[in-house]
Amino acid sequence: MPALELFELGGRGGRRYSLFSWRARLALAHKGLAFESRPVKITDKAAIAFSGQKRVPILRRGETVVSDSWRIAEFLEQAYPDRPTLFAGPGGQALARFVNHWTDRVLVPAVGPNVAAAIPGCVEPDDAAHIRAGFEKGFGRTLEEMWAGRGAGLERLNATLEPLRSLVRERPFLGGEAPLYADYIVASPFQWARIVCAEPVLEPDDPVAAWFERVLDLHGGFARAEPARAGAA
Amino acid sequence: MPALELFELGGRGGRRYSLFSWRARLALAHKGLAFESRPVKITDKAAIAFSGQKRVPILRRGETVVSDSWRIAEFLEQAYPDRPTLFAGPGGQALARFVNHWTDRVLVPAVGPNVAAAIPGCVEPDDAAHIRAGFEKGFGRTLEEMWAGRGAGLERLNATLEPLRSLVRERPFLGGEAPLYADYIVASPFQWARIVCAEPVLEPDDPVAAWFERVLDLHGGFARAEPARAGAA
Numbered sequence: 001m002p003a004l005e006l007f008e009l010g011g012r013g014g015r016r017y018s019l020f021s022w023r024a025r026l027a028l029a030h031k032g033l034a035f036e037s038r039p040v041k042i043t044d045k046a047a048i049a050f051s052g053q054k055r056v057p058i059l060r061r062g063e064t065v066v067s068d069s070w071r072i073a074e075f076l077e078q079a080y081p082d083r084p085t086l087f088a089g090p091g092g093q094a095l096a097r098f099v100n101h102w103t104d105r106v107l108v109p110a111v112g113p114n115v116a117a118a119i120p121g122c123v124e125p126d127d128a129a130h131i132r133a134g135f136e137k138g139f140g141r142t143l144e145e146m147w148a149g150r151g152a153g154l155e156r157l158n159a160t161l162e163p164l165r166s167l168v169r170e171r172p173f174l175g176g177e178a179p180l181y182a183d184y185i186v187a188s189p190f191q192w193a194r195i196v197c198a199e200p201v202l203e204p205d206d207p208v209a210a211w212f213e214r215v216l217d218l219h220g221g222f223a224r225a226e227p228a229r230a231g232a233a
Numbered sequence: 234m235p236a237l238e239l240f241e242l243g244g245r246g247g248r249r250y251s252l253f254s255w256r257a258r259l260a261l262a263h264k265g266l267a268f269e270s271r272p273v274k275i276t277d278k279a280a281i282a283f284s285g286q287k288r289v290p291i292l293r294r295g296e297t298v299v300s301d302s303w304r305i306a307e308f309l310e311q312a313y314p315d316r317p318t319l320f321a322g323p324g325g326q327a328l329a330r331f332v333n334h335w336t337d338r339v340l341v342p343a344v345g346p347n348v349a350a351a352i353p354g355c356v357e358p359d360d361a362a363h364i365r366a367g368f369e370k371g372f373g374r375t376l377e378e379m380w381a382g383r384g385a386g387l388e389r390l391n392a393t394l395e396p397l398r399s400l401v402r403e404r405p406f407l408g409g410e411a412p413l414y415a416d417y418i419v420a421s422p423f424q425w426a427r428i429v430c431a432e433p434v435l436e437p438d439d440p441v442a443a444w445f446e447r448v449l450d451l452h453g454g455f456a457r458a459e460p461a462r463a464g465a466a
Binding site: 087088094095099167170171176 | 318
């Protein structure tokens with residue numbers, strides 16, 4: 001079997017900060033699969049031209065190339081059926097897609113403005129300019145305005161978390177007693193926030209924070225091994 | 234096997250308008266199970282005293298009494314394993330609970346104010362007073378104020394639907410090619426709205442409306458057989 005390679009955004013000092021990358025990383029860890037990380041810059045499209053498209057993460061195994069975090073999870077489930085399941089059945093796979101849409105359309109936009117100003121300091125200058133332009137176009141505000149509005153931004157995030165909070169008050173993981181890929185989808189913006197921004201987005205007594213700590217502990221502390229951003233944002 | 238009885242809210246003219254009742258009804262239809270409906274008024278707690286608690290829906294099968302729509306679905310899945318599955322595996326059961334929390338904490342509060350003013354006209358006077366008081370306390374506005382603010386309320390609902398809309402653009406049901414209990418959870422506030430209020434809450438060209446029509450068609454048009462509210466609200 002050829003080695004697994006994960007092409008993913010790389011920042012300064014080897015940081016792996018992409019939230020979509022963390023979905024793939026945690027899916028790989030869940031399956032107990034070793035992989036080689038291939039960091040690429042956002043602005044280096046030549047490095048991923050082999051994939052026939054322009055976005056990371058991309059998983060490569062010999063001749064097989066899979067891009068998009070969701071399709072990587074589906075590929076891993078189908079290619080490694082004897083490893084721990086990411087979906088726990090077809091219903092779990094179908095509804096994880098709802099969790100994916102909720103995360104991308106509701107949760108990520110609620111986390112983003114609270115950490116965006118901290119991202120340029122984590123990446124090389126050309127990627128920093130690209131990220132600034134992307135956020136400022138997407139949210140219609142400068143990064144500095146987002147940071148200044150962080151109080152309201154955290155309140156909005158707090159309200160957004162209500163359905164997740166209700167769930168993790170009842171049980172340890174979205175998957176129930178044990179995690180599923182849905183947990184990694186939802187954890188990904190919090191891991192992104194943890195890596196890029198020294199100022200937390202969750203109150204320590206929030207049940208969502210306790211759930212996220214449980215995710216950080218999984219697979220031998222796989223996600224915790226990526227250091228949190230230190231110092232002031 | 235003793236008959237199945239569903240104790241549920243009953244309105245004027247025999248209308249079954251409760252959204253939680255519709256979750257149980259559609260779960261029963263999905264399993265192909267006949268049941269007898271036992272309508273009760275909100276204000277008639279004596280009728281359900283046998284259940285040891287004060288809320289409907291309640292499913293009774295001989296000596297077995299199950300209250301709460303979520304627990305009714307879990308009971309049906311476990312008690313009728315050879316019938317069509319409501320969850321399609323343990324992952325589907327776990328993540329349906331997230332869908333349940335999202336629906337109760339996000340979707341129902343976004344639908345409610347757009348239809349609340351129409352509910353008193355569907356029920357007996359003592360229940361009408363109870364419903365008015367409940368909504369006005371919960372939303373901090375009178376029913377008339379909610380109705381007057383319906384333009385903003387529908388805009389809020391429209392934004393709330395974004396993750397659901399993304400999903401049903403991709404596939405016919407939350408469950409994928411075929412419905413699961415998660416579809417019935419999310420459909421329940423739209424069925425409630427359809428029954429109590431003549432003014433629609435969805436634009437006809439919304440993919441969510443197309444999905445809801447598909448749910449209405451299921452099981453021989455089971456949910457469509459309950460008439461929509463006619464005339465002006």
